[in-house]
Amino acid sequence: MATLTETSSHTTLIVGAHGTVGSALSPLLTARGHRIRRATSRTPQAADDVHLNLLTGEGLSTALTGVDHAFLMAPPGHLNQDVLLAPVIDAARAQGVTRVVLMSAMGANADEQAPLRKAERHLQASGLAWNVIRPNWFMQNFNTFWLQGIRQQGQIFLPVGQARGSFIDARDIAAVAATLLTTDTHADAEFDLTGAEALDHDQVAAILSTVTGRTIGYTDVTPDAMRPGLLAAGLPADYAEFLLTILGYFKAGYAERTTDAVQRITGRAPIGFEEYARDYRESWA
Ligand SMILES: NC(=O)c1ccc[n+]([C@@H]2O[C@H](COP(=O)([O-])OP(=O)(O)OC[C@H]3O[C@@H](n4cnc5c(N)ncnc54)[C@H](OP(=O)(O)O)[C@@H]3O)[C@@H](O)[C@H]2O)c1
Numbered sequence: 001m002a003t004l005t006e007t008s009s010h011t012t013l014i015v016g017a018h019g020t021v022g023s024a025l026s027p028l029l030t031a032r033g034h035r036i037r038r039a040t041s042r043t044p045q046a047a048d049d050v051h052l053n054l055l056t057g058e059g060l061s062t063a064l065t066g067v068d069h070a071f072l073m074a075p076p077g078h079l080n081q082d083v084l085l086a087p088v089i090d091a092a093r094a095q096g097v098t099r100v101v102l103m104s105a106m107g108a109n110a111d112e113q114a115p116l117r118k119a120e121r122h123l124q125a126s127g128l129a130w131n132v133i134r135p136n137w138f139m140q141n142f143n144t145f146w147l148q149g150i151r152q153q154g155q156i157f158l159p160v161g162q163a164r165g166s167f168i169d170a171r172d173i174a175a176v177a178a179t180l181l182t183t184d185t186h187a188d189a190e191f192d193l194t195g196a197e198a199l200d201h202d203q204v205a206a207i208l209s210t211v212t213g214r215t216i217g218y219t220d221v222t223p224d225a226m227r228p229g230l231l232a233a234g235l236p237a238d239y240a241e242f243l244l245t246i247l248g249y250f251k252a253g254y255a256e257r258t259t260d261a262v263q264r265i266t267g268r269a270p271i272g273f274e275e276y277a278r279d280y281r282e283s284w285a
Pocket of ligand 1: 015016017018019020021022039040041042052053054055073074075076103104105106134135136137138141
């Protein structure tokens with residue numbers, strides 16, 4: 001790893017601060033002596049919370065006042081990520097923010113017309129110091145999105161065949177973001193973030209079985225079989241279709257690739273699936 005030079009103390013706005021990645025990022029920044037401002041679209045609860053609704057732009061100017069750096073992501077459930085994020089990037093630039101780290105998604109740059117790709121391009125052309133990080137599928141999906149089938153039927157139900165994914169622990173994404181936000185080593189660069197190895201869902205189920213002491217299996221389902229569950233869970237129809245489309249990319253093998261970016265940026269190996277499963281064991285009880 002290159003020698004990292006810590007930047008001086010600054011204030012960072014974290015969009016999605018109460019979400020999976022953002023909640024892991026906040027303590028890493030404060031531990032390094034930086035101030036944080038945690039954006040929420042709900043009523044702020046803590047002193048460092050700030051109201052910001054990306055769907056309406058409400059709170060944007062206040063949220064950015066006095067901010068040096070920002071961590072941005074698009075809230076899940078919306079497919080117009082460029083429309084949601086471009087005003088934030090523009091306002092950041094106008095209000096004197098100097099650096100933005102944008103969490104995109106692995107594969108987003110495969111299509112220049114994809115809204116998330118347009119958001120990446122907007123940041124890269126903004127004149128701000130930038131990083132784009134594109135994580136692969138999160139390990140934490142197994143204790144959130146895919147949790148119900150595991151808990152209630154002991155099954156992971158997904159339309160991905162025997163394709164493998166190099167799942168990444170969200171805590172590694174946060175660790176990468178923290179380094180990019182607090183050092184100058186990797187300015188103006190983009191990274192695909194993955195775990196160290198690719199696993200298929202039989203292997204995932206076997207690890208979850210070992211760690212929980214329960215029998216957990218994997219059932220390959222069709223997209224048509226999965227759709228009603230996504231809609232019943234409250235996903236907008238267009239987002240459910242998008243999710244089924246990208247699960248098709250998973251099935252086609254596009255999630256198998258591994259990169260060394262976590263190791264290179266953080267100086268340590270990515271968290272393995274077994275360690276993740278042990279740490280979240282209570283989720284599947
Ligand atoms: N899951 C995966 O496998 C995966 C893989 C690659 C990329 N990603 C990307 O990761 C991102 C999700 O990250 P995550 O899992 O850490 O998030 P998350 O846990 O799903 O949390 C979503 C966050 O978005 C905030 N939010 C919701 N609506 C908002 C609004 N209108 N304005 C401002 N903030 C709003 C929520 O904050 P409040 O409720 O406090 O407002 C919450 O902190 C998405 O952009 C997704 O594309 C996910």
